[in-house]
Amino acid sequence: MATEKQVERGPDEFSCEQCGSLLEFQPGTGMLVCGHCGFETPVPESNEEIEELDFHERLASLESGEDLEEVITISCPSCGAEFERDANLSSEECPFCGTTIVAEGGSHKQIKPRSLLPFKVERDRARALFRQWVSKLWFAPNDFKQRARLDTTLSGMYVPHWTYDASVTTQYTGQRGVYYYVPVSTGKGTTMVRRTWWTPVSGVVDNEFDDILVLASHSLPRTYMEKLEPWGLSDLVPFQNEYMSGFRAESYQVGLEQGFSEARRHMDRPIRQTIRYHIGGDEQIIQWMHSEFDDITFKHILLPVWISAYRYRNKPFRFLINARTGEVQGERPWSWIKIASAVAGAAAVLAAVVGAIQLAD
Ligand SMILES: [Zn+2]
Ligand SMILES: [Zn+2]
Numbered sequence: 001m002a003t004e005k006q007v008e009r010g011p012d013e014f015s016c017e018q019c020g021s022l023l024e025f026q027p028g029t030g031m032l033v034c035g036h037c038g039f040e041t042p043v044p045e046s047n048e049e050i051e052e053l054d055f056h057e058r059l060a061s062l063e064s065g066e067d068l069e070e071v072i073t074i075s076c077p078s079c080g081a082e083f084e085r086d087a088n089l090s091s092e093e094c095p096f097c098g099t100t101i102v103a104e105g106g107s108h109k110q111i112k113p114r115s116l117l118p119f120k121v122e123r124d125r126a127r128a129l130f131r132q133w134v135s136k137l138w139f140a141p142n143d144f145k146q147r148a149r150l151d152t153t154l155s156g157m158y159v160p161h162w163t164y165d166a167s168v169t170t171q172y173t174g175q176r177g178v179y180y181y182v183p184v185s186t187g188k189g190t191t192m193v194r195r196t197w198w199t200p201v202s203g204v205v206d207n208e209f210d211d212i213l214v215l216a217s218h219s220l221p222r223t224y225m226e227k228l229e230p231w232g233l234s235d236l237v238p239f240q241n242e243y244m245s246g247f248r249a250e251s252y253q254v255g256l257e258q259g260f261s262e263a264r265r266h267m268d269r270p271i272r273q274t275i276r277y278h279i280g281g282d283e284q285i286i287q288w289m290h291s292e293f294d295d296i297t298f299k300h301i302l303l304p305v306w307i308s309a310y311r312y313r314n315k316p317f318r319f320l321i322n323a324r325t326g327e328v329q330g331e332r333p334w335s336w337i338k339i340a341s342a343v344a345g346a347a348a349v350l351a352a353v354v355g356a357i358q359l360a361d
Contacts, residue, residue, distance in 0.1 A: 024246030027119035048238040050115045052297035068109040081219030082251040095155035096219035097316035098309040115236040116302035118243045121323040126306040141335040158302035160216040160252035162259035170291040173202040177283035205274045212263040216252035224329040228322040
């Protein structure tokens with residue numbers, strides 16, 4: 001464990017002008033609100049531009065450590081998530097996997113997020129969505145269902161992402177297949193049968209990519225996070241501490257370079273589609289391709305998610321809400337006792353029915 005150092009960003013500096021309590025960002029309003037006396041003040045307008053940063057330049061400067069910020073985090077021994085700690089708690093459940101963690105200070109340096117989407121879905125609505133989702137689950141363990149009624153189970157978390165832009169030039173070689181038909185005699189006459197005429201082809205295609213989104217966290221199930229899309233990235237606002245007040249941020253675990261490898265995987269399918277279109281014909285085979293990536297830029301952004309994590313039989317189950325759109329995704333536990341008793345019940349009913357039929361005979 002690293003030693004505790006100075007935090008550079010944190011929500012603690014926002015105290016109420018009237019009573020000194022903490023002001024928290026009120027989702028969907030653009031206001032900071034005092035939970036104690038109700039005082040409100042707008043988040044100041046930022047006229048900072050949301051820039052795309054040069055990828056190679058930043059990779060080089062990462063080594064020198066400039067433009068990094070130091071954050072005090074707590075890390076989960078179970079799922080590896082690292083997130084800003086709640087200074088008021090000495091132990092808490094990991095918002096990502098439900099493991100109880102004893103708060104121990106750690107800190108590390110990371111690239112500063114420059115923009116984010118502020119929370120829009122309020123806690124009350126998030127809780128209602130969670131309850132609704134849970135109430136529709138069959139064969140879920142009782143304590144899981146009870147949990148949905150508790151107020152403390154939802155954490156408002158900013159989840160780190162990268163977005164990448166790039167101009168991609170791809171050379172390829174392949175085959176173009178064109179259909180033609182030949183008469184083939186069968187016992188009853190002739191039928192036309194489809195054949196494919198293959199010609200070798202090669203060429204160069206260009207693709208422009210804008211805001212390829214990559215999840216920079218390992219602590220949340222990627223498939224569920226992807227299903228929370230779209231986010232509406234055109235609504236990103238410059239990063240300001242005010243938006244963090246009352247919420248926490250996870251630190252990224254997927255670095256800038258590793259994130260780009262992931263982005264390249266996202267680019268692969270559209271590049272292949274462009275090549276197929278370029279080849280033309282009725283069928284296409286791509287035998288070889290080589291891409292050059294130019295003008296790579298990136299943004300480090302934070303996206304707002306309501307999370308509830310629950311452990312059942314030592315496995316984490318996560319419930320997630322896109323705190324912009326209210327889109328809900330969740331993993332669910334199954335209670336085998338309930339399933340077994342339902343099966344036993346059904347068998348008993350069947351036995352009774354069979355018995356009744358036999359009696360009727
Ligand atoms: Zn106040
Ligand atoms: Zn965890």
